[in-house]
Amino acid sequence: MRFYNLPRIIRLSFTIIIVLCLTIIYVPSSNEAFAGNIPSKVSSLKASGISYNTISVTWKKSSNVSGYRLYRATSSKGRYTLIATPSASVTSYADVNITTGRAYYYKIRAYKSSGSRVFFGKYTSAVKAVAIPGKPQLLTVISEKPGVVDMTWSAVDSATGYAIYRRTSTGSYSKTGTTSETSYTDSAAVQGTEYYYYVRAYMTVKGRDVYSHKSSEKSIIALSELSTPSIEATAYAKKINKITWNAVDEADGYVIYSRLSTKASYKKLATVTSNKYTDDKLLPRTKWYYKVRAYKTNSDGSHTYSAYSNVDKVVTEGHxxxxxxxxxxxxxxxxxxxxxxxxxxxxxxxxxxxxxxxxxxxxxxxxxxxxxxxxxxxxxxxxxxxxxxxxxxxxxxxxxxxxxxxxxxxxxxxxxxxxxxxxxxxxxxxxxxxxxxxxxxxxxxxxxxxxxxxxxxxxxxxxxxxxxxxxxxxxxxxxxxxxxxxxxxxxxxxxxxxxx
Structure with missing residues (x-):
């Protein structure tokens, strides 16, 4: 039977089938047509709080893209909202529309425009950041009275106050005080004990304190009332100097310091239990400066020190x-x-x-x-x-x-x-x-x-x-x-x- 002699409904069905087959064979899929326009996933997304009201978001520049879309959420599984559409040449964004102390999550994806269409890359994984107060700079830590340590630091914008932390050379840090000023006096220091300090700024937001990163650490030995030794240095023999001093009551030992010139810093030479020391293996004709201080050992293993002795100088003998x-x-x-x-x-x-x-x-x-x-x-x-x-x-x-x-x-x-x-x-x-x-x-x-x-x-x-x-x-x-x-x-x- 010839095709045109078939019933009309059958001929129509065959025609539709043939057209569909030709479409599958000759028309490329959408993935094949547009794969070259889909951007790669953006890499190296980072976010960090740089002040109480700003979070910095950065990423690595992608090639062959028209720009980026940056999204933000307030929880890791929350709803992400578009907050910025940076151009292709931009690799950072400062998010200032935030609340201090609150956690924010960020994702980004690249996009490419081609004709009337826009193609998007995959989302990055989310990164988290919190806006916190700026970090103070610890400026000075001094002890000019027995058992008292004074310190100062730089002011932090919009800080409610500052927390001061302290530890001994063998202990761990604990908060020793708070203040709204940029200075603090620690009157509870043990005389002669070496302490380490750092400071954090904080802001009170809705009844909760939000803290900055800690400042750099500084150490000081609280001034002691141990009596101060008196030192004498003499050229004993070729390339040898002898140092002696008076014994100090209740002292467990002594630390000797030396330097080679008035422009050099003192370095610890030795720790001894007697009141004399021989400094040998020196270069002849060199002028050395010496000082000493006594110490006693506390129950926790830390040391209480006296004030430094006088400085005595001597020229080493020899040629x-x-x-x-x-x-x-x-x-x-x-x-x-x-x-x-x-x-x-x-x-x-x-x-x-x-x-x-x-x-x-x-x-x-x-x-x-x-x-x-x-x-x-x-x-x-x-x-x-x-x-x-x-x-x-x-x-x-x-x-x-x-x-x-x-x-x-x-x-x-x-x-x-x-x-x-x-x-x-x-x-x-x-x-x-x-x-x-x-x-x-x-x-x-x-x-x-x-x-x-x-x-x-x-x-x-x-x-x-x-x-x-x-x-x-x-x-x-x-x-x-x-x-x-x-x-x-x-x-x-x-x-x-x-x-x-």
Whole structure:
């Protein structure tokens, strides 16, 4: 039977079926048509209260979007309301239409406009924030009366008041008081006890106190009525100072503090139970400042301290010198070889001599600061800079002369004290090494002599790199010893004793 001979209702049904099949085959689904327009989920959503009336909401910028829609609710499962539609370039929002102390929840999603249609990405997970008062800054904590601690802090906008918290070094924090002012006096502190304090601002909202984050922490030792010790410091021996003080009644021990200059801060040196202490392993010729305070141990393990003693100063005995190996490495790491001849470099030739001199100086009991300890890692500029940080008696820079120079030594100096040092060094080297000399020369143009703060300085030309090279390579130990004996002669050190 032909199709057109079929009943009309059957022909109509077949026609509808065919049209539907063609639609399914040739018309793309909505997901296929619009998948490229649906934005990705926004990432890194964060919210935090930055003041009593503001919550800051931030997120990471999404690509290929037209903007965002930000929603807010007052409970995690509550109804979310659209509060803002930031543009695509915006990644933050300040929510000021809020109540202090109330929790708010935020979600966001990106959207993209395409023609007359708007496509939305997925919602982010909710983030929570509470608007709280700003954090105060704890400014001062002092104790100027026995058992009394005074403190101040910065004001916080719209704060109802402030809560003060306190703990001991071994305890936990507890609230010690409240005030509407920006200062507080803790009159219940135990004398000599170390306390730690912080402050929080609060606002009273509908009968409930809403607190800020806590301020930074500051510590103080409440002034004590333990009697104050009196200290005396003396130079006991080379590189050793002895400190003594009077005993304090009821004291369980003493804490000694020291510093190297009036510009430095005191550091705890030791805690002892006797009324004396020996400070050893010091650099000679250094001025040290000492003070001490007594303490007693409380039942909870904390300490009650006396006021600090007087400050006494002493200069450590002994000799301190700086010995530099000529040339070396500059502050940019570049190697300076000095003069060269026949494949030999001045800096490398002088290093064994310098090391030998340092070895003998230390065996004679003289303290030495030198770049030779690190294989000539500092040129003259760096050596001078380092030497000027210490109270050295002498600055010695060891060199050899260029290949065109005459054979023999040639010490260089710039002052009367330098000349005496140069003579002692030259005399010892000439007699011990049997070398000729080209005389002791006055120079005012040398950085190594002009910039050093040492009372006496010398740039010692040990000989010509051309003529004395064999002595440098074969007899460097003897040469270093000869220089050491000359320097000890200048310092007045008895080299017959091994003052190690």
């Amino acid at each position: 301190l010198v700086f010995i530099s190996c000529g040339h070396g490495v500059d502050d940019k790491g570049r190697w300076d070889s000095g003069c060269c001849y026949g494949g030999y470099q001045e800096a490398k030739l002088m290093l064994p001599i310098t090391k030998a001199m340092v070895k003998y100086m230390r065996s004679y009991g003289v303290s030495v600061i030198t770049d030779a300890d690190n294989n000539n890692d500092m040129n003259v500029n760096l050596c001078i800079r380092r030497a000027n940080k210490y109270p050295v008696e002498t600055y010695l820079d060891i060199h050899c002369d260029w290949y065109g120079a005459k054979s023999g030594t040639q010490p260089l100096y710039r002052s009367a004290a330098d000349l005496k040092l140069a003579k002692c060094l030259n005399k010892s080297v000439i007699s011990k090494m049997h070398l000729r000399t080209n005389g002791i020369t006055y120079r005012t143009d040398l950085k190594g002599l002009n910039l050093t703060k040492a009372p006496a300085a010398c740039l010692f030309e040990t000989g010509s790199i051309r003529y004395e090279r064999k002595i440098f390579t074969k007899k460097y130990d003897a040469y270093g010893k000869a220089l050491a004996l000359g320097l000890c002669d200048y310092l007045g050190v008895d080299t017959t004793k091994a003052n190690k």
